[in-house]
Amino acid sequence: MTQRIAQTQRTAQAVEFTTVLETIGSSTIARLPQAASACLPSRGQVAVRGSVAGHDFRTVLEPDGARGHWLRVDEQLQHSAGIGIGDHVAFAIEVVRDWPEPDVPGDLAAALSQASATIQTMWTDITPMARWEWVRWVNATANPATRRRRVEVTISKMTNGKRRPCCFDLSACTDPTVSKSGKLLGSA
Known part of the structure; x- marks a missing residue:
């Protein structure tokens, strides 16, 4: 898993990382690498906008209870981005103030x-x-x-x-x- 941090023009941190999509129960999730989670302002939920394979999304990252985060990747995003369970997927996310x-x-x-x-x-x-x-x-x-x-x-x-x-x-x-x-x- 790789992770890179870049500054955007608005001085908000963009966090880029690659992780494997996995299934837990009926949910498909992407776990953030620890270094990516460490860049976030909270150990709890964090509102973000992001992109994967050129497809934009807005969501709230969920905490994992161990100082990390994960995000649910719904079927619509999987389909539109052409990604699925077991794929190594590159994400770019940015914390937003306005929660969905x-x-x-x-x-x-x-x-x-x-x-x-x-x-x-x-x-x-x-x-x-x-x-x-x-x-x-x-x-x-x-x-x-x-x-x-x-x-x-x-x-x-x-x-x-x-x-x-x-x-x-x-x-x-x-x-x-x-x-x-x-x-x-x-x-x-």
């Missing part, structure tokens, strides 16, 4: 749509980064009962004025399938 909107899971979206106008307004007023944190917290469990409770607690906390979830490790991998596989930390 998260994909809000159906159960959380339904609860938000049924919540008071105050909660709905708060949801639109908080930053996209804060919305990502709520979504990550809800998605961080595979247990249906725990997940239902987290959706309920999200609405309850927001009712009490909380704009972000608390008490979870922002630098941990919160994708249950990926984190429980042990593959991010080198064990299988």
Whole structure:
């Protein structure tokens, strides 16, 4: 795996690296080499824009729980870039201030749509980064009962004025399938 750092004209760091696409559960991911992760401003999630094989994307890098990062490479990007599992792929990424909107899971979206106008307004007023944190917290469990409770607690906390979830490790991998596989930390 190679990695190169270059300065762009806007003085933001561009990080270039090559890594192998792999599958964990039903996700295709690209792990950032440690040197590339070390260039990022946070051990937690980081919003980036990037390119692979001439195709641009915007995403949020996920932490691996061991001071590194990974990114999900969806089927659309794989198809358009002509890349697949097992390929050595060159990426270029740049940290951005403006976070993309998260994909809000159906159960959380339904609860938000049924919540008071105050909660709905708060949801639109908080930053996209804060919305990502709520979504990550809800998605961080595979247990249906725990997940239902987290959706309920999200609405309850927001009712009490909380704009972000608390008490979870922002630098941990919160994708249950990926984190429980042990593959991010080198064990299988």
